[in-house]
Amino acid sequence: MITQLDVPLVAAPMAGGPTTPAMVIAAGWAGGLGFLAAGYQTVETMAAAIAEVRASGIPFGVNVFAPTPVPITAERYAQYAALMQREADRFEITLPTVPVDGDDDFDVKLGALLADPVPAVSFTFGLPSAAVITRLRRAGTFVAQTVTSAAEARAAADAGVDCVVAQAYTAGGHSGTFTPDRMPEPLPITDLVTVVSAEVKLPVIAAGGLSTESEVAAALAAGAAAAQLGTALLLAEEAGTSAIHQAALRDPARTETVLTHAFTGRPARALRNRFTDEYTSAAPLGYPALHFLTSPLRKAAAAAGDPELAHLWAGTGHRNIRRGGVGQIFGELSP
Missing domain, CATH: 3.20.20.70 (Aldolase class I)
Structure with a gap:
């Protein structure tokens, strides 16, 4: 084929x-x-x-x-969830307090x-x-x-x-x-x-x-x-890329991508932003638990037009x- x-x-x-x-x-x-x-x-x-x-x-x-679930302990989840909730508070949303699983x-x-x-x-x-x-x-x-x-x-x-x-x-x-x-x-x-x-x-x-x-x-x-x-x-x-994602890709100031598991608990490459800077080192592995934890926060940030808390997936050739x-x-x- x-x-x-x-x-x-x-x-x-x-x-x-x-x-x-x-x-x-x-x-x-x-x-x-x-x-x-x-x-x-x-x-x-x-x-x-x-x-x-x-x-x-x-x-x-x-x-x-x-x-292919990536397990996470309740203790590590709770620690990271507390950090994420501080970010979510500005949007007046509540994030999952216990790990959510799924296939x-x-x-x-x-x-x-x-x-x-x-x-x-x-x-x-x-x-x-x-x-x-x-x-x-x-x-x-x-x-x-x-x-x-x-x-x-x-x-x-x-x-x-x-x-x-x-x-x-x-x-x-x-x-x-x-x-x-x-x-x-x-x-x-x-x-x-x-x-x-x-x-x-x-x-x-x-x-x-x-x-x-x-x-x-x-x-x-x-x-x-x-x-x-x-x-x-x-x-x-023909792409369905969100407006906030498209704007970030076109922003000449965004020249770097980083590999991070902070958004979903699995490694992924994204445009560098405040979220990747502040949470990559603090984040545990844990998929899909972290995906479900941060998803409401990421959606709220996108709706508010805040690219610093959004997952801006991009490969290393994004400037082209x-x-x-x-x-x-x-x-x-x-x-």
Whole structure:
């Protein structure tokens, strides 16, 4: 599937709003491939998005969060919750006082994708069982897995996936690492593609901070079958990126990104702001507990137009991104 694209570009699944059905459709019309982001959505919302994209007649995929909880003790949660509540008080909101758990309705979403198969499904955060992958493939679905190291790629290949997405540390948003408490070696994307390609004989999609034609060309030259664009599409006309996020991406003063687990309890790359400065060192690991803890605060900050408390996901190439349609951006970045 990946090796047959007219344009070797993939629109990344960006959960929480940026990825829209219109973006996925536009990626397909441009000759590439787009993935819907099922993360944080209900199964009904996921199904509606699938129906919209399917009606266009283009190939597409759906990305699903694999259940990989990161546990947190009640004591560490309470300590961090107290810090977050001080911030929330200015918005007159109350945050969860005990950890909230959840698996993003994995089994329900998987059941829906098996009952009404889509062309492709990708997983991130963890590797589902070989039985799950086999069931999807038997349903005619192409299965891709996000990996961040050669070892993770080997595990994915052994589980039977069709393709791996090699995500470098430069990627915006959450790292797909299987071990959030032990981040993999920070290899440049070309080096990661090289070591993953040597480890598994599967198509490799390169992902992580790719924002220029030369970077895409280098990833393909290293052996990638396609390049995945995420941050590069955050200002696309079809994107659902929030106004506060778009403004921050266009702000010339925001030149740095940082890797932080302060927002959700899993490592993610974001534009540096007051929140990342003040809370990255204080934050414990703990997903999805910290996601549910800070979510009301982040939403309130966004509604108030305060970018200093918002999660402004962005890869290291964010200063290169521009406005335009997905088709135009694909055309500019395709070598």
